[in-house]
Amino acid sequence: MNFVFTGKRLAGLLTVLPANERKFVDDMRNFDFPESRSLKLKAVMGYDRHRVVAEGVCVSDLAVFGMRSLFDRGLLGPDDFDALVLVTQTPDYFMPPTSNVIQGRLRLKHDLFCLDINQGCAGFLVGLIESFLLLEQPSIRRVVLINGDVVSRKVSMKDRNSYPLIGDALSITVLDKSPDAPPIHANLQMNGEKCEALMIPAGGFRTPSSPETALLRDVGDNNHRSQDHLVMDGTAVFNFVQLEVPPMIDRLLEFAGATRESIDYYLFHQPNRFMLQKLADKMQVPYAKMPSNVVEHFGNASGVTIPTNIAFNLGNTVTSTRYAACLAGFGVGLTWSSMLLQLGPLDFCELIDF
Amino acid sequence: MSPILALLAQKLEVDALDRNAVLADFPEWDSLTVLAFLAAAHAEYGVTVESEEIARIETAGDLEDLIQSKRQSHG
Numbered sequence: 001m002n003f004v005f006t007g008k009r010l011a012g013l014l015t016v017l018p019a020n021e022r023k024f025v026d027d028m029r030n031f032d033f034p035e036s037r038s039l040k041l042k043a044v045m046g047y048d049r050h051r052v053v054a055e056g057v058c059v060s061d062l063a064v065f066g067m068r069s070l071f072d073r074g075l076l077g078p079d080d081f082d083a084l085v086l087v088t089q090t091p092d093y094f095m096p097p098t099s100n101v102i103q104g105r106l107r108l109k110h111d112l113f114c115l116d117i118n119q120g121c122a123g124f125l126v127g128l129i130e131s132f133l134l135l136e137q138p139s140i141r142r143v144v145l146i147n148g149d150v151v152s153r154k155v156s157m158k159d160r161n162s163y164p165l166i167g168d169a170l171s172i173t174v175l176d177k178s179p180d181a182p183p184i185h186a187n188l189q190m191n192g193e194k195c196e197a198l199m200i201p202a203g204g205f206r207t208p209s210s211p212e213t214a215l216l217r218d219v220g221d222n223n224h225r226s227q228d229h230l231v232m233d234g235t236a237v238f239n240f241v242q243l244e245v246p247p248m249i250d251r252l253l254e255f256a257g258a259t260r261e262s263i264d265y266y267l268f269h270q271p272n273r274f275m276l277q278k279l280a281d282k283m284q285v286p287y288a289k290m291p292s293n294v295v296e297h298f299g300n301a302s303g304v305t306i307p308t309n310i311a312f313n314l315g316n317t318v319t320s321t322r323y324a325a326c327l328a329g330f331g332v333g334l335t336w337s338s339m340l341l342q343l344g345p346l347d348f349c350e351l352i353d354f
Numbered sequence: 355m356s357p358i359l360a361l362l363a364q365k366l367e368v369d370a371l372d373r374n375a376v377l378a379d380f381p382e383w384d385s386l387t388v389l390a391f392l393a394a395a396h397a398e399y400g401v402t403v404e405s406e407e408i409a410r411i412e413t414a415g416d417l418e419d420l421i422q423s424k425r426q427s428h429g
Contacts, residue, residue, distance in 0.1 A: 034381070041386045161385060221385055234389055235405035242396060278393050 002255050003186040005132040009178040010341065012075060012348040015311040016066040016148075016170045017298060018053045019353040024164050031160040032222040038160065046273025046292070050167040050299025052152040057354075058092045059148045060101045062170035065354050066146075067106055075348050076174060078106065081142040083113040083134045087123040087303055089332070090150045091116060102146070113140070120198065121269050121331025122188075123147055123303030124171070125339055128327075129186055131175045145173040149302045151230060154200055156216060158224035162232055165272050167299020171307035174347070185256035186339040187248060197236040198332045202227035237331065241275055244336050245328060246283050252326070256340045262324050263289070263340075265314070269329040270294040270305035303329060310343070311351045318344040358418045361398065365391045373415030391417075399425050 024047045028038045041047070053062075063086070070076040086099040093101070099114035113134065119126045124147050131143040148170030155166045202213035213227040225231060249266075253259065266289055268276060276292035283290075291313045294305050301308065306327055310318065325343035330336040355363060355371060363371040366382045377383045392403050401424040411417050 033384070037381070037384060037386070044386060044390060223385075233405055234385060235392060235403070235408065238389060238393065239396075239402050239404065243402065274389075274393075278397070281397065 001188055003129055003132075003188070005135075005184040005186075007177055007179050007181055008132050008135050008184060009176055009181045010173060010343060010346065011176040012174040012346050013307050013311060013350075014066050014070060014172045014348065015304070015308050015351045016062045016172070016354050017308070017351060018051045018057065018062075018168050020054050021049050021051050023049045027157070027164050030157045030163075032158065032218070032224065033160055041160065041164070044274055045165070046296050047164045048296040050165070050295070051169065052166070052299070053150050053168045057150060059086075059088050059090055059150055059170065060092050060098055060105060062148050062150075062354055063102045063146050063172070064105045066170060066172045066352070067102070067144075069352060070172065076144070078108055081144045081174070082111070082140040083115070083131070083143040084108070085115050085117065085127055085131050085134070085143060085145045087117045087119050087127040087145070087147040088149055089118055089120050089123075089302065090154065099146075119332065119335065120149075120302045121271070122329030122333065122335040122337045124269075124306040125186070125188070125303075125327060125329040125337035126335065127303070128173075128175070128339060129188065129337070132184065135175060135177055141177065143175045145175060147171050147173070147303045147307065149304060151302060154228070154230050156223075156225035156229045158216065159229065161221075161223050161234060162225075162230055165295055165300045166230070167295070167301040169298065169301035169304040169308055171304050171311075173307060182342050183256075184339060184341040185252060186337065187252050187255065188335070188337040189244070189248070190336075191334045194236065194240065194334045197233045197240065197334060198230075200228070200230050237271065238275060238278075240334060241271070241279055241330055242282055245279055245330055248336055248338050249283065249326065249328065252338045252340055258324075258340055260285075263326050264323040266290040266326045266328070267306060267309050267343075268327070269303070269331065270300055270309060271331065272300065302332070308351070311349050314344075315349045315351065318346050318349050320345050356418060358395075358421050359414060361394055362391060362414055362417060365394070371414050373413065373418065375414045376412060377414060377417070378412070395421055401425055
């Protein structure tokens, strides 16, 4: 499905990264693989280091830290915004919503629409679409979109399939009305039949957590994980990305009446460098236009890889430059979504450490 | 060796590969090699292979036949 939004802009972006960094060569000691094979994996997939939270750190901790940083520096006022949209798959609690937890910790006004959205790899896009929909309301002057996850806490350190590439992060994006802004075009599709390609099997109500679900098992490929841990079918995800993403971008360009040549950057979700380069090859996009370096520096923090991609690769220039950007997220759900927009000049665009 | 076996041999880091070779006997036949081979087969031949199909493969010949049958049925 297609969306078009007028009179709106992305005003500012802050990414919060846990200072705690782990290196692949240290992670390797936990894997049940010969070191030479693991080093081969590192080279082919493009792994090096990733940021993971210290024990006990939750999404609201990262969010409150980031929001206070913006308040303290006058980049955002606590009463400026009328909606707080939080996209996360690792909430502080099942109940209450983590957006309310954040609202409470920051003592924000009561006239605030707080909303949790359970979305992953395409979560930043889904959050943007929801935020722009909210901005259509006269009473909503500004939306703060927070996208954060601490999924490392749900990944087995003995799972070489997942652990090396997972990262934790949180981003805060300010979305404003802007009468002269050029239109923003987006599209979105979902396929629930393939929802098991990326999942955490136990811990919800279908299979509640128990001593049984916590047992680590060799799943048959020398990777050890429990039912409480994240499991990703690499082959299924690779096939899905190759099959669905290129036509999605073609449809978006057609809908927007735009050409490939007009796009300055493809700022995509970062599953890993290998998958992104194969995607760039298939789409015939030069690697320079489709950055793929987030996982090797910070890890894959689900939806947050897109704002991290922007802040890390364009942070120095996007505050003074206007870019024609194509964003895309694809993964959990399965969900795939893309957006064409003018990115910049932003009021602020930073990476800070928690 | 046929082109498909040659591609597989390259991913397994061996100089020669027989159709009867049992893939599980190669230490290099892990999830990374599977992904690298499937990515190369997709780029080269335009075929898509699902993880369930890979799970049923035993020999190099089985894999060659799978890729060939997909090329013929164009998918």
